[in-house]
Amino acid sequence: MRNKTDHRLSAVQHRFFVHAAPFLVFGMWLAACGSHSATDTKFQQYYVQGEQLYVRYCSNCHQKNGAGLGRVYPPLNTSDYMERNLNEVLCIMKYGKKGSITVNGVMYNLEMKGTTSLTELEIAEIATYIYNTWDHKRGIVDLTQVHGALAKCQPN
Numbered sequence: 001m002r003n004k005t006d007h008r009l010s011a012v013q014h015r016f017f018v019h020a021a022p023f024l025v026f027g028m029w030l031a032a033c034g035s036h037s038a039t040d041t042k043f044q045q046y047y048v049q050g051e052q053l054y055v056r057y058c059s060n061c062h063q064k065n066g067a068g069l070g071r072v073y074p075p076l077n078t079s080d081y082m083e084r085n086l087n088e089v090l091c092i093m094k095y096g097k098k099g100s101i102t103v104n105g106v107m108y109n110l111e112m113k114g115t116t117s118l119t120e121l122e123i124a125e126i127a128t129y130i131y132n133t134w135d136h137k138r139g140i141v142d143l144t145q146v147h148g149a150l151a152k153c154q155p156n
């Protein structure tokens with residue numbers, strides 16, 4: 001009699017593990033990943049897209065390695081200007097910049113034409129790429145930031 005009960009219990013337990021355990025494990029896995037992983041995925045997407053856009057729209061002048069070109073094109077790989085002026089950099093991509101600019105103590109003075117066709121998303125992607133490559137480790141630059149920055153800058 002006792003044996004029979006034990007047997008029935010273990011059958012229930014068995015069914016529980018076979019059918020419910022995978023869902024439990026999956027649930028724990030989801031909980032462990034949480035929203036952190038969604039942020040990571042978005043970062044990765046922006047970064048990968050941003051690299052392609054950088055190569056297409058920026059690397060002609062600033063070079064693939066971000067080092068710039070002599071006294072003509074300022075560097076992005078190490079740039080105190082970039083670190084201090086995120087909003088301006090977002091504006092420069094779209095609207096360009098003229099007048100002198102000092103980067104790491106060196107003065108540059110040649111017009112950079114903006115790429116007006118860039119969307120806010122593309123600007124966020126390029127920014128996420130250049131701000132997390134070489135010496136920069138800012139994390140994602142998102143649409144809200146780009147939208148806010150562009151609303152304040154005028155074409156020049």
Ligand code: HEC
Nearest residue numbers: 057058061074075079081082097098099101108109110112
């Ligand atoms: C035709 C050449 C050219 C292209 C293409 C170009 N830039 Fe520039 N960029 C310049 C020049 C020249 C300056 C300096 C402008 C000045 O003297 O006011 C500059 C300045 C900058 C600066 C601020 C200075 C620094 O080094 O931190 C950033 C950031 C920047 N560019 C990023 C970009 C990004 C991102 C792209 C692509 C979307 C891009 N540039 C495309 C020539 C270019």
